[in-house]
Amino acid sequence: xxxxxxxxxxxxxxxxxxxxxxxxxxxxxxxxxxxxxxxxxxxxxxxxxxxxxxxxxxxxxxxxxxxxxxxxxxxxxxxxxxxxxxxxxxxxxxxxxxxxxxxxxxxxxxxxxxxxxxxxxxxxxxxxxxxxxxxxxxxxxxxxxxxxxxxxxxxxxxxxxxxxxxxxxxxxxxxxxxxxxxxxxxxxxxxxxxxxxxxxxxxxxxxxxxxxxxxxxxxxxxxxxxxxxxxxxxxxxxxxxxxxxxxxxxxxxxxxxxxxxxxxxxxxxxxxxxxxxxxxxxxxxxxxxxxxxxxxxxxxxxxxxxxxxxxxxxxxxxxxxxxxxxxxxxxxxxxxxxxxxxxxxxxxxxxxxxxxxxxxxxxxxxxxxxxxxxxxxxxxxxxxxxxxxxxxxxxxxxxxxxxxxxxxxxxxxxxxxxxxxxxxxxxxxxxxxxxxxxxxxxxxxxxxxxxxxxxxxxxxxxxxxxxxxxxxxxxxxxxxxxx
Amino acid sequence: xxxxxxxxxxxxxxxxxxxxxxxxxxxxxxxxxxxxxxxxxxxxxxxxxxxxxxxxxxxxxxxxxxxxxxxxxxxxxxxxxxxxxxxxxxxxxxxxxxxxxxxxxxxxxxxxxxxxxxxxxxxxxxxxxxxxxxxxxxxxxxxxxxxxxxxxxxxxxxxxxxxxxxxxxxxxxxxxxxxxxxxxxxxxxxxxxxxxxxxxx
Numbered sequence: 001x002x003x004x005x006x007x008x009x010x011x012x013x014x015x016x017x018x019x020x021x022x023x024x025x026x027x028x029x030x031x032x033x034x035x036x037x038x039x040x041x042x043x044x045x046x047x048x049x050x051x052x053x054x055x056x057x058x059x060x061x062x063x064x065x066x067x068x069x070x071x072x073x074x075x076x077x078x079x080x081x082x083x084x085x086x087x088x089x090x091x092x093x094x095x096x097x098x099x100x101x102x103x104x105x106x107x108x109x110x111x112x113x114x115x116x117x118x119x120x121x122x123x124x125x126x127x128x129x130x131x132x133x134x135x136x137x138x139x140x141x142x143x144x145x146x147x148x149x150x151x152x153x154x155x156x157x158x159x160x161x162x163x164x165x166x167x168x169x170x171x172x173x174x175x176x177x178x179x180x181x182x183x184x185x186x187x188x189x190x191x192x193x194x195x196x197x198x199x200x201x202x203x204x205x206x207x208x209x210x211x212x213x214x215x216x217x218x219x220x221x222x223x224x225x226x227x228x229x230x231x232x233x234x235x236x237x238x239x240x241x242x243x244x245x246x247x248x249x250x251x252x253x254x255x256x257x258x259x260x261x262x263x264x265x266x267x268x269x270x271x272x273x274x275x276x277x278x279x280x281x282x283x284x285x286x287x288x289x290x291x292x293x294x295x296x297x298x299x300x301x302x303x304x305x306x307x308x309x310x311x312x313x314x315x316x317x318x319x320x321x322x323x324x325x326x327x328x329x330x331x332x333x334x335x336x337x338x339x340x341x342x343x344x345x346x347x348x349x350x351x352x353x354x355x356x357x358x359x360x361x362x363x364x365x366x367x368x369x370x371x372x373x374x375x376x377x378x379x380x381x382x383x384x385x386x387x388x389x390x391x392x393x394x395x396x397x398x399x400x401x402x403x404x405x406x407x408x409x410x411x412x413x414x415x416x417x418x419x420x421x422x423x424x425x426x427x428x429x430x431x432x433x434x435x436x437x438x439x440x441x442x443x444x445x446x447x448x449x450x451x452x453x454x455x456x457x458x459x460x461x462x463x464x465x466x467x468x469x470x471x472x473x474x475x476x477x478x479x480x481x482x483x
Numbered sequence: 484x485x486x487x488x489x490x491x492x493x494x495x496x497x498x499x500x501x502x503x504x505x506x507x508x509x510x511x512x513x514x515x516x517x518x519x520x521x522x523x524x525x526x527x528x529x530x531x532x533x534x535x536x537x538x539x540x541x542x543x544x545x546x547x548x549x550x551x552x553x554x555x556x557x558x559x560x561x562x563x564x565x566x567x568x569x570x571x572x573x574x575x576x577x578x579x580x581x582x583x584x585x586x587x588x589x590x591x592x593x594x595x596x597x598x599x600x601x602x603x604x605x606x607x608x609x610x611x612x613x614x615x616x617x618x619x620x621x622x623x624x625x626x627x628x629x630x631x632x633x634x635x636x637x638x639x640x641x642x643x644x645x646x647x648x649x650x651x652x653x654x655x656x657x658x659x660x661x662x663x664x665x666x667x668x669x670x671x672x673x674x675x676x677x678x679x680x681x682x683x684x
Contacts, residue, residue, distance in 0.1 A: 125615040127535035153617050154507045154532055156641050163657055165648040196665040214621035215647040218580070221671025224650050227661065325665050329674055335582055335618065340678055342577035343587075347681040371582040371614060394544075396531050397583040397614040399486050471663035 001033040004438040007431030008093065011299040015126050015395075016367030017388040024411040026295040026364055026429045027438040035444050036436035037253040037308060040451040041281050049092060049255035050434055055099045058255065062103035062246065065260040069244045074178050076113035080243070081176035084121040085206040088184045088248060089133040090300055092434050096255050098137035100248050101182055105143060108180070119148040120173050122206030125397060126301070126369035127152035157209040160238065162231035168209035169232065174241060181245040181264065185271040187279045188304075190322045191313055191331040192216075195275050196226040196470060199247065199268035203238065204229030222336040223325055233264065247271060251278040252309020253435045269477040276466045277458075280323055282308050284462065285447060285454045287318040287355075291424040292443060293415075294379075295362045297431035301370035302363070303333075305430035308437035312430050316375065319355040323466045328352075338374045354378040359422035362414045363388070363405065368395030376404035380421070382414045383407050484554040485584045485610025489529035489544040495519045497541035504533035504542060506641045509616050510607045528553065528606060528613035553610050555594040568592040572622070572629035573649060575678050580622040583614020591626050600627065601634040602643055621647060650675060 004027035010019035026032065038044040048057045074080055082104050088097035105117050119139055121130035130150035134140050140148045151172045158171040173179065183202055193201050202208075204216050204226075212232065216225040232238060245267055246260040256278075261267040286308070296312060298305035303313035314322060317332040330337045332352040340347050354375075361375070363383040368391060375381065383389045383405050392401045408414035419425065426443040439447075467474055491512070493504075500518040505511075512526035513533060520533070520542075534542045557565055569576040569588040576589035586609050594608045602623045606612045612619050624646045627634055636643055650672050658668045 125617060127532075152536065154536065154641060156506075157644055159644065164653055166645065167647055168644050194665065209644065210617045210620050211644055211647050214618050217618045218621045219625075219647060219649040220653075221650050221667070221675060223665065223667035224653070224671040227653075227657075227666045227668075230661075230664075231657075325667060326670075329667075329670060338582055339579045340575075341579065342575070342681075342684050344684055347575050347577060347683050348677050373585065374582070394489070394546075396489075396529055399488070399583075399614070400585065470665045 001441055001444060002035070004032045004034045005433035005436060007429070007433055007438065008298055010365060013132055013299065013367065014128065015301070015369040016299060017365070017385065017391045021385050021387045022365045025431065026297050026362070026411065026415070026427070027431055027433070029415065031425070031440050032427070032429065032438055033441050033444050034433065034436055034438045035447060037282060039436070040285065040447060041455050043455070044253055045251045045256045045278060047251070047254040047435070048257055049096050055095055058096045058099040058258070059103045061258040062100050063107060065246065065258040066107050069260045070262050071108060071111050071243065073243055074108065074112040074114050076115070078114060078178060079116040079118065079176040080108055080114055080178045080180060081118050081120045081173060082180045082182050083173055083202070083207055084119060084130070084182045085202050086121065086123045086129045086133065087186065087188055089130070089137070090304065091184060091186060091248070091250060092254055094133065094137060097184060097248055098133070098139060100246060100258060101139065102142050104180060104182055104246055117143065117147070118176060119143045121148070121150050122170065122173065122202060123150060123152055124206065124370065127154065129369070153208060153210045153213055157211070160232055160235050162235045164227070164231050167215060167228065167232055168211040169207055170209055173207045177241070178243040179241045180243050183245065184248040184250050185275055186250040186309070187275045188311055189313065190279070191317050191334045193226055194223060194325045195272055195323055195466070196223070196325065197230050197268060198275060199245070199264060199271050200229040200233050201226070202229070203233040208232065217335045222330055222334055249274065252282050269472050272470060273467060273472055273474055273477045276323055276463055279309065280463060280466065281455055281458045283310055283314060283318060283322065284458055285451055286310060286315055288450045288454065289318070289357045289426065289428070289443065289446065291357055291359055291422070292426040292428050293360045293362060293418045293422050293424060294358050295364055295427060295429045295431070296366040297364045297429055298366065300367055302366045302372035302375055303370055305366050306432055307428055307430040307439070316354050316358065316379070319357065320352045321462070323462070325469050333374065359424055360418045362418050364411050364414065368392050368398045371397045373398060373400050373404065376401050381405040382417060384411050384414045385409070484552060484586060484590065485528060485613045486550055486552050487529050488547055488550040490524055490547055491522045491527050491529065491533050492543050492545045493520050493522060494541045494543070497539050499539045501538060503536050503538065506639065507532040507536050509603060509612045509642055511603050511637060526607060528610060530613045530616045532616055553608060555590050555597060555608050557589050557593040560593050560596055564596060565589050565592045568596065568626065568629055570679055572625040573651070573675065573679060574622065574626070575681055577684050578678065581611045581614065581619045584610040586611045588622070588626070591623060595626055595630050595632070600632050602627070603637070625649070
């Protein structure tokens with residue numbers, strides 16, 4: 001068994017408890033070990049990052065991917081918005097995504113002569129989050145004075161006519177002659193987007209106003225919602241500004257490459273297929289866990305902490321097949337599912353409970369800034385430290401979180417209590433360890449034993465079904481890969 | 484229902500007078516006086532929008548000594564009237580509409596019946612849109628529309644712009660065009676219908 005990997009360090013942010021209050025990490029316990037994705041699955045893709053060559057490989061991969069992109073529409077006197085999203089900055093420490101953005105800036109300038117290149121970085125529900133990233137990765141310096149800007153869904157909007165009616169985007173996203181869509185392929189919120197039009201999603205989310213996001217989460221249904229982004233992207237308005245897209249190609253283990261295209265839907269098909277392949281196996285394997293304590297231990301909101309490249313919100317729904325869009329209408333956790341819990345339980349039968357394998361959650365370190373009461377309400381939760389509990393209670397999105405959770409004085413006390421109450425020694429740590437997962441030896445043994453059968457099941461049964469449900473022909477999608 | 488435990492507080496010395504705080508406040512609690520924002524403590528629901536978008540970082544949320552709960556009672560209205568309004572808008576009365584405050588459709592419907600005739604008044608009375616303030620504008624507008632009210636967006640503000648399409652309004656041609664893309668329009672429509680017609684509470 002390996003030693004645990006070093007978790008992502010605590011980080012100063014207005015959305016979480018200050019780092020000095022994060023005094024112990026779950027990976028420090030002697031009963032913990034780690035598994036690399038490559039220990040579990042032989043076909044884990046080769047990574048370009050992390051690597052000994054550092055960020056240069058990201059720069060090189062971005063330049064190479066952009067060689068096949070047409071930028072001739074951008075004229076020297078025009079303006080370009082490179083549109084980014086917050087999630088990219090949480091992957092592999094955020095440096096790869098920031099490097100891709102910087103390289104995009106440089107290549108556009110070199111090839112087009114354009115000097116007015118701006119960064120517009122959208123957010124989820126933490127409106128200053130990308131402002132923090134812009135400072136941290138010095139993107140403000142790189143792009144120049146007043147060129148790098150965090151944008152939020154409550155900022156000034158712009159109406160966009162689509163084939164289903166009027167939707168609304170953030171005005172600052174579209175305030176240039178051209179937009180470049182700079183994103184990543186981590187499946188991440190697959191409980192929401194279901195790996196349908198994943199590559200297009202920011203047009204209906206981080207680039208969109210509240211009206212549009214509310215349309216996604218309230219008006220169109222758990223699967224129909226994914227049409228929101230497509231119809232905005234396909235609108236005449238957006239098409240008149242769209243130049244190309246560049247994606248950090250992610251696997252659960254790290255960065256696989258950079259993909260870029262003038263045709264976002266072609267890129268989407270490639271990334272949809274790879275996402276099902278790369279993430280399908282580990283997510284299905286995590287669904288095999290019979291009992292465990294989940295430890296949240298990463299600087300981001302509760303649902304987004306991740307282990308083995310899989311976010312906690314997906315583990316909460318790992319008792320259902322999140323990629324099966326026909327048979328899993330409602331994952332155990334999505335906002336539609338949450339909405340459909342009445343006062344006495346689900347309003348209809350057939351709503352899957354949250355993953356019963358999670359016997360207890362130790363909230364050692366995770367932020368607010370996302371409505372997370374559902375998790376504490378459905379999973380026995382211990383929050384470490386009064387300061388962290390107070391931080392959650394101060395958050396307007398989590399005012400009631402601590403009404404469902406208990407407070408432990410420190411990590412040791414929380415873990416002791418969790419072991420006793422959950423009556424299991426299996427522990428999975430959502431601490432963002434890159435390339436694998438920190439976990440207890442007992443759980444590692446279970447995953448290693450089950451992985452080969454799960455790998456075969458995904459290859460032979462699940463993956464063909466998932467792709468068929470999305471209308472993706474793997475041969476055709478692969479055929480689109482240039483070079 | 485929302486427990487209000489904080490109050491937006493302005494440091495006028497740091498304020499640049501940009502007015503953004505007043506444009507993003509979901510309850511219109513902020514007015515500009517002599518080019519400086521003034522917060523009406525009776526209307527502030529501590530969503531934090533002003534604090535989050537203030538470019539000068541001149542606004543903070545200060546803990547209230549006396550917290551208060553904003554909520555609308557449903558039980559003093561005819562149950563059928565509340566239920567009918569929810570169902571007309573496409574919601575089950577017990578359905579949660581706001582994931583931050585856990586405000587249910589019936590409470591918003593009751594607020595409208597009792598005179599909350601704009602999204603701003605709904606927020607003020609129920610706490611809907613007082614957390615993230617992002618995801619639940621459409622339910623508010625849909626319930627108002629079902630009650631026969633077409634509110635006007637606040638002049639010069641960015642609080643909200645308008646109603647957007649629902650699943651029922653997706654044109655057949657669009658459904659046909661994208662039937663093999665995994666959007667499952669018809670299946671989700673049936674899911675909505677099963678929710679709205681559920682007799683459970």
